[in-house]
Amino acid sequence: MIGYAVRRLLGLVPTWLGISLFAFALSTLSPGDPAELILGRELDRPPTPAQVEEFRKRTGLDQPFVVQYGRFVANAAQGDLGTSFRSDEPVLDELVDRFPATLEISIPAFLLAMALALLIGVLAAVRRNSLSDHLSRVAALLGDSVPSFVLAYLLIIVFSVTLGVLPVAGRGGLDHLVLPVLTLALATTASLMRLTRSSLLDVLGEDYVRTARAMGLPERTVIARYALKNALVAVVTVAGLLFAGFITGIVIVETVFAWPGVGRYVVDSIFDRDYAVIRGFVVFTGTVFVLINLAVDLLYVRLDPRVRLGAKGGSRGR
Amino acid sequence: MRPVTAVLRRPGGSRRSSKLIAPLCLALVAAACSRADDNLAGGAGPQNTTPAAVQELVVGHNKDPWIDASPGDKKRIPSYPLNADVCETLVKLAPSYEVQPSIASKWEFVGNNTFRFTLKGEPKFSDGQPVTVQDVKYSLDYTLQEPKTSGFEFLGPDSVKVVDDKTVDVTPSRPNLRLVEQINHPTFTVVSAGSDPFKDVMGTKCTGPFKVSEYVPGERLVVVRNDNYWGEKPKLQKITFRFYPDDTTRMLALQNGEVDLVTTLPRAIISSVQGQPGVKLTESPVGAVTLMYVAQREASGTPRVLSDVRLRQAVSHSINQKEYVEGVLAGNAELVETVNPPRVLGSAAEMVKGIPFDPAAAGRLLDEAGWQAGPDGVRAKDGKPLALNIVFPQGQIELTTIEFIQAQLKKVGIVGNIQRLDPGAYRAALDNGTYDLDVSLPNQNDANPAFLMALRWYSKATGKNAKIISPGPNTEFERLVDQTAQATSQEELRRLSGEAMHQLVDVEASAIPLAGISRVLAHKNTVQGLEVHPSGTNQRWSTVFMAKG
Numbered sequence: 001m002i003g004y005a006v007r008r009l010l011g012l013v014p015t016w017l018g019i020s021l022f023a024f025a026l027s028t029l030s031p032g033d034p035a036e037l038i039l040g041r042e043l044d045r046p047p048t049p050a051q052v053e054e055f056r057k058r059t060g061l062d063q064p065f066v067v068q069y070g071r072f073v074a075n076a077a078q079g080d081l082g083t084s085f086r087s088d089e090p091v092l093d094e095l096v097d098r099f100p101a102t103l104e105i106s107i108p109a110f111l112l113a114m115a116l117a118l119l120i121g122v123l124a125a126v127r128r129n130s131l132s133d134h135l136s137r138v139a140a141l142l143g144d145s146v147p148s149f150v151l152a153y154l155l156i157i158v159f160s161v162t163l164g165v166l167p168v169a170g171r172g173g174l175d176h177l178v179l180p181v182l183t184l185a186l187a188t189t190a191s192l193m194r195l196t197r198s199s200l201l202d203v204l205g206e207d208y209v210r211t212a213r214a215m216g217l218p219e220r221t222v223i224a225r226y227a228l229k230n231a232l233v234a235v236v237t238v239a240g241l242l243f244a245g246f247i248t249g250i251v252i253v254e255t256v257f258a259w260p261g262v263g264r265y266v267v268d269s270i271f272d273r274d275y276a277v278i279r280g281f282v283v284f285t286g287t288v289f290v291l292i293n294l295a296v297d298l299l300y301v302r303l304d305p306r307v308r309l310g311a312k313g314g315s316r317g318r
Numbered sequence: 319m320r321p322v323t324a325v326l327r328r329p330g331g332s333r334r335s336s337k338l339i340a341p342l343c344l345a346l347v348a349a350a351c352s353r354a355d356d357n358l359a360g361g362a363g364p365q366n367t368t369p370a371a372v373q374e375l376v377v378g379h380n381k382d383p384w385i386d387a388s389p390g391d392k393k394r395i396p397s398y399p400l401n402a403d404v405c406e407t408l409v410k411l412a413p414s415y416e417v418q419p420s421i422a423s424k425w426e427f428v429g430n431n432t433f434r435f436t437l438k439g440e441p442k443f444s445d446g447q448p449v450t451v452q453d454v455k456y457s458l459d460y461t462l463q464e465p466k467t468s469g470f471e472f473l474g475p476d477s478v479k480v481v482d483d484k485t486v487d488v489t490p491s492r493p494n495l496r497l498v499e500q501i502n503h504p505t506f507t508v509v510s511a512g513s514d515p516f517k518d519v520m521g522t523k524c525t526g527p528f529k530v531s532e533y534v535p536g537e538r539l540v541v542v543r544n545d546n547y548w549g550e551k552p553k554l555q556k557i558t559f560r561f562y563p564d565d566t567t568r569m570l571a572l573q574n575g576e577v578d579l580v581t582t583l584p585r586a587i588i589s590s591v592q593g594q595p596g597v598k599l600t601e602s603p604v605g606a607v608t609l610m611y612v613a614q615r616e617a618s619g620t621p622r623v624l625s626d627v628r629l630r631q632a633v634s635h636s637i638n639q640k641e642y643v644e645g646v647l648a649g650n651a652e653l654v655e656t657v658n659p660p661r662v663l664g665s666a667a668e669m670v671k672g673i674p675f676d677p678a679a680a681g682r683l684l685d686e687a688g689w690q691a692g693p694d695g696v697r698a699k700d701g702k703p704l705a706l707n708i709v710f711p712q713g714q715i716e717l718t719t720i721e722f723i724q725a726q727l728k729k730v731g732i733v734g735n736i737q738r739l740d741p742g743a744y745r746a747a748l749d750n751g752t753y754d755l756d757v758s759l760p761n762q763n764d765a766n767p768a769f770l771m772a773l774r775w776y777s778k779a780t781g782k783n784a785k786i787i788s789p790g791p792n793t794e795f796e797r798l799v800d801q802t803a804q805a806t807s808q809e810e811l812r813r814l815s816g817e818a819m820h821q822l823v824d825v826e827a828s829a830i831p832l833a834g835i836s837r838v839l840a841h842k843n844t845v846q847g848l849e850v851h852p853s854g855t856n857q858r859w860s861t862v863f864m865a866k867g
Contacts, residue, residue, distance in 0.1 A: 034742075036749050153566060161574045168571040169562055171537055258562045260382075260536025273742040 005298060012290050016283075019290075020076060023282030024069050027275045034085050034273035035061060059085055059276075072279060081280030086272055091280035095262055102261035105177060105253065106246040109184035114239060116189045118228075121196025121235075126223060128201065136193060143190025152183045152256040169258040180257040184250065188242055195238055199231035206230075233303050240296030367846055370864040373555040375845065378568045378577035382536050382561040400559060401857035402541050403552075405507035405524035408435050408454065409498060411856045413603065413849065415662045417498055417765045421449055421508050421525060425498055427806070432489040433497050434481065440548040443510050444529035451480045456511035458488065472497060494803050496811075499765035504855050527552040527860045537561060553847065553863035572597065572840055578864070579841035579848075581857075585716060588650060591840050598843050604652050604659045604834035605852025606761045608719065610637075611774065611787050612828050616751035623706070624754050628683040630827035633706070633755070634673035635680035636730040637723065643833050646722045652834035656819055658760070659834065659852060662767040664808075666816030671824050672831065680730040689731070697731035705733040706754035709747050712740060714759050719832070723757065751786040759835060761854040767815035768802035771795075775828055789828050795821035 035055040039047035047055075056062040060071065075082065081091040124136040146154075156179060159166040167176050203209060204227050212222045251263035262281070269277035383400050410420040422435040441449040458478045474491030481487055490497050509515055510523035520530060527549065528541035539559045543552050560577060562568035565584050569591065571577045583591075583599075591597055612633070614625045624630050643651045654660055655672030663670075681691075689697040689704050697704040706727065710720055717738065724734035734755075739747060747753045760770055773779055776799050777788040789795045798818035805811035822829050837850050847861040 033746060033749065036745055153570070156567065156570050156574075160576075161570055164574065168574045168576050169564075169567050170560060170576075256564045256567050258537075258560070258564070258567060264536075264563060271741040 004301065005294070008294050008297060012294065015290055016287065017073070019286035020073055020279070020283050021069065023279045023286070024072055025065075027273075027278040027282075028065060028068075034275055035059075059083075061275075076280075076283055081283060082276035084269070084277050085274045086269070086277075091276050092284070094265065094277065095280060095284050098260065098262040098265050101171060101259060102250055102254070102263065104171075105180045105184060105259060105261070106243070106250060108177065109181045109188070110239075110243045110246060112181060112185040113188040113192060113242075116185065117192030117196050117235070120189075121193040122200060122223065122228065124193070124197045125200035125204065126219075133197075136197070140190040140194050143186055143193075146187075148183055148187040149252050149256055151186060152179070152253060155179050155182055156256075169256070171259055180253050180259055183257075184246065184253050188246070192235065192239060192242065196231065196235050199234045200227055203227045203231045229303065233300060236299055236303065237296055240292050240299075243292060366844075366865045366867070368866045369553070370844065370866045373553060373864055374558070375554050375556070375579065375859070375862060375864060376558045376560060376577045378562050378571050378580040379559050380561070380565070380568065380582040381563055382539075400539065401851075401855065402526075402530070402539060402557065402559060403528050403857070403859045404526040404530055404541055404544075405504065405509065406441075406526050407502050407504065407506050407508065409502050411502045411763075411765055411851075411853055413851050413853075413856075415659065415762065415765050415852070417502060420502075421454070427495065428487070430489070431493050431495075432487050434485055434487050437484050437486075438548075439484075441525055442546045442548050443523040443525055444544045444546055445510075445523050446546045447510065447523070449508060449525055450511075451483060451486050453511045454478070454486050454508055455480055456513075457508045458506060460509070460513075460515075461505055472500060495805060496766045496768070496803060500769070502856075503764055527858075528554075528557060531556070550860055552860040554859060557859060569840070572842070575842075578845050579839055581839055583838045583840050585647065585650060585838075588838060589648070596843055598841055598845075600839050600841065600848050600850050602837040602850035602852040603661060604654065604836050605854065606759050606835045607654055607657055607659065608651075608715065608757065608759050608832040608835055609657055610723070610830040610832065611756040611758060612830065613751050613754050613756065613786050614788075614828070615786055617749060617786060618751075622751065622754060623704070626687055627827060628687045629689075629704075631673060632680040632683040632687075632730065633727065633732070634827045634830045635676045635683070636732070637726050637830060637832065638675040639672075639832060640675070642719070642722055646718050647833060650838075651836075654831050654834035655823065657823065657829045657831055658762045658767065658770050661852075662762055662765070663816050663819070664812045666767070666812040669813075669816035670819045673824060673827060677730050684730065684732075691731045695728075695731055696733055703733055704731065705735055707735050707737055707747075707752070708755045708757060709737045709739055709744055709753040710757040711744050712738060715757050720757060723755070723832075748783050748786070751783075755830075756787075757832075763853045763855045766802075767812055768799060768818065771799050771815070771818055771822060772802070775799075775822060787828060789822065789826040793821070793826070795826060795828075 033052075035052045036047060039051055039055055053062075060068060063071075072082065079092060081095070083089065084091055084094055087094065120136050120139070124133040127133055156168050159179060160168045166178050169179075170176055200223075206227075209222060209227050212226050213219070250261060251267050253259065254261045254263040255267070266277065266281045269281070379400065406420050408420060408422040409417045409425065412418050419438070421437060421441050423438040425433055425435045428434045435454070437449065437451060437454065443449060443453075455478045458473060459475075462473060462475060472490040472492070472494050473488075477489050477491060479487045479489070488497060488501070507515075508525055513522040515522040520533060525548070527544055527547045529544040530539065531542045532538070532540040538561065540556065541559075542556045543554065560571075562571060562577075562580075565582075565587055568577075568580050569583075569587055572580050573594075588599065591599060610633075612624050612630050613622050614630075615621050624633070639653055643649065643653055655670045656663060656667050660667035684697055684704070687699075689699045691697050692703075708720055708723060717736075720734075720736050720738075724736055727734040737747065737753065748756060760774075762770070766772075774784060775788050775795070777785060777791045777796060779788075795818055798814055798821060802811055802814045802818065805814055823831065837852060837854070839848065839850055841848065844865045844867050845862060846865045847863050849858070849861060851857045
């Protein structure tokens with residue numbers, strides 16, 4: 001297992017380099033000069049050429065692309081993601097400051113989405129073509145088709161404006177968490193639920209499940225110990241990607257609910273052409289993304305012995 | 319205050335699915351409004367003006383100026399752009415756009431490009447210490463010490479001299495008699511000597527009716543009554559500014575009662591708020607003008623299609639301002655011919671006539687310039703269709719405005735290509751001159767009627783963009799703007815500004831005003847005594863109080 005993990009970690013290096021190059025190139029190629037833009041806002045009027053030149057020199061924007069990129073990679077490898085053009089603060093510090101707020105809603109939302117998806121997905125699978133299965137299908141359709149900002153407004157209107165039981169927005173106590181977590185969770189539950197259902201249905205048709213039933217095991221045991229464990233392999237893989245997606249796709253929820261997380265900060269940085277933050281964010285989340293993928297793969301190994309043994313077929317681990 | 323009356327209507331012909339989002343949000347808000355009546359005190363009946371026992375106001379603001387703004391704005395916080403009424407300047411800007419005494423009781427021009435300010439005796443900082451001339455000198459010098467802003471151009475290192483314990487002389491770094499009209503900008507707020515508002519907002523002592531009590535980045539700023547305030551004591555005990563970046567959420571927070579008042583109300587949301595029991599809209603006089611900046615050349619100097627004055631005049635003739643104000647803006651704006659609020663110009667505003675809506679005249683000018691209408695109605699010259707790139711800043715100008723302009727241009731055979739750009743790309747387009755019409759909404763934040771012309775169209779202004787839209791260095795417009803800096807009386811200043819604006823709008827057609835826009839605040843009926851300042855940087859809260867519900 002350790003050897004596998006080390007091999008995977010080493011394999012991440014080129015991926016990480018690719019991410020950093022992509023982030024660097026993309027931010028540099030986008031239209032808009034950060035010197036003009038940021039100085040223009042600071043001064044309330046267009047900057048002079050001398051001011052622009054001084055800014056470029058101070059921020060390293062006057063260097064060739066290769067030099068800028070090389071410096072960025074060398075620093076990033078040591079945990080230095082550069083300094084924000086706007087705030088003059090280290091990018092890593094700015095991201096780390098805001099990340100807890102983002103995790104505060106994304107972790108509960110992920111756990112809630114998983115719980116709901118498993119519960120409803122299993123129910124829909126074991127009661128295939130029943131009323132509950134049909135209802136879950138409708139719910140999934142709605143969940144997939146309603147944009148998260150619409151869902152957010154609907155939840156606010158129902159729970160905050162009409163019922164008056166929850167705050168509209170802002171970060172505060174546990175009551176402030178409910179609506180953003182629900183919005184984020186419900187938007188994700190639909191796809192996970194359908195995946196759980198279909199994966200479980202596939203597994204329920206396998207020989208070993210039939211064998212377990214033939215041995216007289218209770219249906220609950222068959223589902224929980226044999227079928228669900230195998231069905232989870234696909235679900236966990238997708239769920240890992242979805243969690244990483246939470247972190248990058250949380251912008252809308254943070255904006256609607258006035259949540260001071262990393263998403264809003266990065267969007268504002270994109271608008272201001274704060275290259276340092278854009279690059280830092282892509283590399284930061286890219287690193288988180290690949291590490292979560294690694295964790296998922298390791299979990300996958302635990303769940304599916306065929307991967308651990310390197311076998312394509314068979315089920316010797318069972 | 320002029321009541322906001324009508325309901326916004328969209329111009330015809332917009333059916334694309336991408337445009338469904340905004341109406342959907344508005345519908346959601348409207349639905350919430352219809353169910354929210356019970357949550358709001360007041361109702362539509364007579365208003366109770368008896369002060370409530372608790373004098374606390376919660377304001378929903380669109381963004382945290384420290385987090386979401388640049389460092390240059392951060393240093394001025396909380397005086398700008400949040401307007402928390404914490405700091406004051408030597409002189410202040412009245413809603414009439416006249417300069418009034420504030421920390422300085424009087425000022426006079428003493429020759430040699432120098433103004434003398436005499437301080438009032440009573441102003442104190444929030445810690446009870448008196449404001450001294452040394453504090454004034456420190457504060458004005460401080461604007462130069464900051465690492466990036468370098469101050470506004472008109473002050474230099476030797477500009478401020480202490481004359482005696484009541485008097486300071488301020489000499490702009492180059493001849494400029496507009497100093498007093500400009501120095502009311504919040505950049506020049508007076509802080510106690512030794513304060514470093516750029517790095518230490520909480521520790522900075524100011525002189526306003528309120529003082530900062532708490533700040534949670536990205537979430538809220540709390541100010542409380544300054545008991546050492548030397549002027550009229552504010553009625554409110556506390557104001558909490560909460561930050562809601564999303565317009566719809568901010569309005570829902572008002573419906574829910576979570577906030578008492580919301581600022582930065584988008585025009586598109588006004589219609590969903592009007593007529594709701596318990597909610598009132600209060601509007602300022604016109605403080606900004608939606609207008610089109612016309613690009614004549616690219617940053618490289620290459621002329622663009624609108625370098626021909628006949629085409630610029632044709633574009634101006636093609637826009638029906640009345641239809642825009644009454645139709646697109648549903649009467650929630652005023653017809654103006656000037657590029658800044660007419661009240662800044664006084665009677666000189668009448669010198670600017672505006673180019674009247676006259677599609678036939680537009681057609682004649684285009685014909686004369688060689689742009690002939692083809693079978694599809696689109697004008698072309700040498701096989702090239704007459705197409706203009708229209709850019710606008712997202713969030714400030716609504717798409718309906720741009721679509722209206724596009725439709726108006728189409729009627730005279732001009733194709734309008736709408737370019738909806740994020741702030742970075744928008745800035746790049748302006749700097750490079752890769753556009754023809756820039757639709758924008760500049761605020762008038764000081765008392766100088768020539769400020770916008772000197773900032774944007776004056777060829778000697780800093781920045782590339784001025785050269786892109788300027789009528790040119792040897793024009794009558796340029797000569798008049800030069801003279802405004804040396805006008806010795808308000809009457810002369812206004813006359814020269816009016817003449818310059820006449821050249822800019824009526825002769826050169828380098829600017830095309832569309833509508834005079836006011837600031838609109840939505841609030842509960844229980845919020846009373848509110849006077850909305852037309853400028854974006856001078857809102858006062860001292861007169862506001864909470865009435866019993």
